[in-house]
Amino acid sequence: METPYSRIVVAGCGNPLYADDGFGPAVVESLKGFELPENVTVVDAGLGGPHFVFTLLNPESTKTLIIVDIADFGGEPGELRWLAVEELPVGSYRDIHSWDLTEPLQYIKDDIRVRVLACQKKYVSAPEMVIGITDEVQRAIPDAVSEILKEIWMDYGTA
Amino acid sequence: MTKVVEISPTTRHEGHSKLTLKVNDQGIVERGDWLSITPVRGIEKLAIGKTMDQVPKIASRVCGVCPIAHTLAGIEAMEASIGCEIPKDAKLLRVILHAANRLHSHALHNILILPDFYVPGTETKFNPFAKEQPFRSVAVRIFRIREIAQTIGAVAGGEAIHPSNPRVGGMYRNVSPKAKQKMADLAKEGLVLAHEQMEFMLEVIRNMQNREFTEVAGKQIPIPRTLGYHNQGVMATAPMYGSSSLDEKPMWDITRWRETRPWDWYMGEVTIDLEDPSYPIGGTTKAGTKANPRIEACNTVPTYDGQPVEVGPRARLANFKNFTEKGTFAQHIARQMEYPDCCYTILKCLDNLDTSGKVLADHIPQGDGSMGWAANEAPRGTDVHLTRVKDGRVLYYEMLVPTTWNLPTCSRGLTGAPWQIAEMVIRAYDPCVSCATHMIVTDEKNRMVAQKLIQW
Numbered sequence: 271m272e273t274p275y276s277r278i279v280v281a282g283c284g285n286p287l288y289a290d291d292g293f294g295p296a297v298v299e300s301l302k303g304f305e306l307p308e309n310v311t312v313v314d315a316g317l318g319g320p321h322f323v324f325t326l327l328n329p330e331s332t333k334t335l336i337i338v339d340i341a342d343f344g345g346e347p348g349e350l351r352w353l354a355v356e357e358l359p360v361g362s363y364r365d366i367h368s369w370d371l372t373e374p375l376q377y378i379k380d381d382i383r384v385r386v387l388a389c390q391k392k393y394v395s396a397p398e399m400v401i402g403i404t405d406e407v408q409r410a411i412p413d414a415v416s417e418i419l420k421e422i423w424m425d426y427g428t429a
Numbered sequence: 430m431t432k433v434v435e436i437s438p439t440t441r442h443e444g445h446s447k448l449t450l451k452v453n454d455q456g457i458v459e460r461g462d463w464l465s466i467t468p469v470r471g472i473e474k475l476a477i478g479k480t481m482d483q484v485p486k487i488a489s490r491v492c493g494v495c496p497i498a499h500t501l502a503g504i505e506a507m508e509a510s511i512g513c514e515i516p517k518d519a520k521l522l523r524v525i526l527h528a529a530n531r532l533h534s535h536a537l538h539n540i541l542i543l544p545d546f547y548v549p550g551t552e553t554k555f556n557p558f559a560k561e562q563p564f565r566s567v568a569v570r571i572f573r574i575r576e577i578a579q580t581i582g583a584v585a586g587g588e589a590i591h592p593s594n595p596r597v598g599g600m601y602r603n604v605s606p607k608a609k610q611k612m613a614d615l616a617k618e619g620l621v622l623a624h625e626q627m628e629f630m631l632e633v634i635r636n637m638q639n640r641e642f643t644e645v646a647g648k649q650i651p652i653p654r655t656l657g658y659h660n661q662g663v664m665a666t667a668p669m670y671g672s673s674s675l676d677e678k679p680m681w682d683i684t685r686w687r688e689t690r691p692w693d694w695y696m697g698e699v700t701i702d703l704e705d706p707s708y709p710i711g712g713t714t715k716a717g718t719k720a721n722p723r724i725e726a727c728n729t730v731p732t733y734d735g736q737p738v739e740v741g742p743r744a745r746l747a748n749f750k751n752f753t754e755k756g757t758f759a760q761h762i763a764r765q766m767e768y769p770d771c772c773y774t775i776l777k778c779l780d781n782l783d784t785s786g787k788v789l790a791d792h793i794p795q796g797d798g799s800m801g802w803a804a805n806e807a808p809r810g811t812d813v814h815l816t817r818v819k820d821g822r823v824l825y826y827e828m829l830v831p832t833t834w835n836l837p838t839c840s841r842g843l844t845g846a847p848w849q850i851a852e853m854v855i856r857a858y859d860p861c862v863s864c865a866t867h868m869i870v871t872d873e874k875n876r877m878v879a880q881k882l883i884q885w
Contacts, residue, residue, distance in 0.1 A: 287490045314591045316496060326579065326589060399475050401487070
């Protein structure tokens with residue numbers, strides 16, 4: 271049975287009400303169609319990244335955290351890139367309590383392997399609500415799923 | 430002579446809000462306005478034309494703290510509109526999910542308020558992130574309570590954060606006997622921790638209540654005995670779960686609710702003429718700045734029987750458990766007293782849950798456009814969702830979330846507080862401001878156009 275504090279936690283961050291910001295939850299939705307190892311949790315982390323996700327990690331059992339989100343790293347819309355925690359600009363993740371996620375990620379990265387799969391955004395509508403991911407970012411979802419599956423199986427030593 | 434000071438934005442809660450305060454020569458608030466400055470979301474308009482299954486999911490994305498409360502209130506509002514009663518075991522799973530949500534939310538709120546409080550018997554304020562004792566053991570206990578609550582939520586609701594299991598007509602699936610046992614084991618562990626955390630917080634809060642002063646920005650600020658008192662009423666629909674218009678005796682009455690524009694309620698343009706650069710996190714707004722709460726407020730002002738009312742733990746305890754204390758500290762105390770009840774509720778529901786029982790209604794009507802509402806007693810208070818569904822599509826949708834009720838009520842409760850601890854007063858409501866942001870109508874020059882009562 272799935273528990274939130276598995277060996278690998280994949281957290282899709284973002285809000286589907288803000289156009290491309292729905293990328294993380296959309297990737298999570300696709301991943302749920304796959305039969306994953308028992309000790310992998312795929313979670314739609316929504317907008318509450320820091321305060322929700324950090325209670326889903328147990329250093330005694332969680333070895334890898336994969337964050338899936340949009341980013342603006344100057345690439346082509348829909349381009350995927352694995353980012354290291356060190357590459358995340360300060361303040362790039364900020365939750366609703368104005369807590370910065372990049373700082374706690376720095377704290378946990380020595381105990382838990384942190385991987386960030388970023389997708390170059392095209393259009394984020396916030397604060398206006400627009401449902402629907404742009405075509406470019408939508409097309410990146412299968413590749414993102416494939417990247418994460420590779421990462422999961424690599425962690426299990428089978429890739 | 431009255432001066433105006435402004436704290437913008439306020440901190441350590443969800444969303445963006447601000448305080449515009451008229452104070453006397455002693456710095457005591459004579460009139461306080463607390464308003465949402467979170468950008469308007471317009472969820473009510475976005476919902477129109479969507480299916481009754483889509484809208485609760487959309488509603489749950491309005492903010493990052495209360496997705497479970499909004500999912501459940503949204504779904505039950507749909508069921509109330511279409512006249513669909515759900516199986517007993519589906520209801521039990523929803524109550525479990527709801528209680529787990531309250532448990533983790535209260536624990537999160539402890540993290541947010543603790544830096545205002547002192548370690549009893551010392552002059553040291555809490556730092557919940559410090560590795561030293563006693564802070565570390567408190568943080569670990571809060572962490573474990575939230576982990577337990579989110580795991581129970583994940584099992585009952587399908588996911589820990591955005592629950593996928595609740596659906597119009599019941600739940601997508603029941604849980605296995607093994608899952609039921611796991612939830613019971615976790616709830617029993619959680620119950621022990623909940624009692625410990627409640628006792629700990631009560632000691633910390635009572636200690637603060639007995640102090641004469643607190644330190645803010647290096648200054649000693651007096652703590653009035655009547656901090657946060659107001660003369661408004663309280664509103665709650667249930668000790669734990671809530672009520673809907675499907676109930677035989679609904680605990681909320683739509684005819685007693687009215688909603689007014691902020692124009693009719695908040696103060697007009699003022700000039701800031703008191704500033705304090707030493708106030709935590711960037712100082713207060715600079716003197717000479719203009720403020721206009723009635724234009725800037727992105728929240729509406731709901732009233733019940735013509736007055737703003739308080740919702741939340743104190744309101745629930747006052748309505749259902751004869752709790753008579755008032756004010757900011759009473760709100761904190763009431764919240765802690767709800768800890769064990771979350772675990773007891775989960776255990777009681779599990780006792781009654783038949784894992785082989787059906788969890789989806791045999792027939793799900795598609796609706797004739799009738800008004801339906803559901804009030805979920807979210808961690809922060811009564812979360813009323815109202816809707817009209819016709820042929821499976823939403824014609825009308827409204828979210829009256831806890832902080833919408835509390836923004837004007839708390840504004841009244843600010844009177845008499847030293848302005849430097851006004852943020853302590855609002856934090857006691859555990860505000861969730863993004864959800865409380867609704868539609869305003871302005872023209873191209875940002876002037877308010879619609880000022881009248883909202884019609885529904």
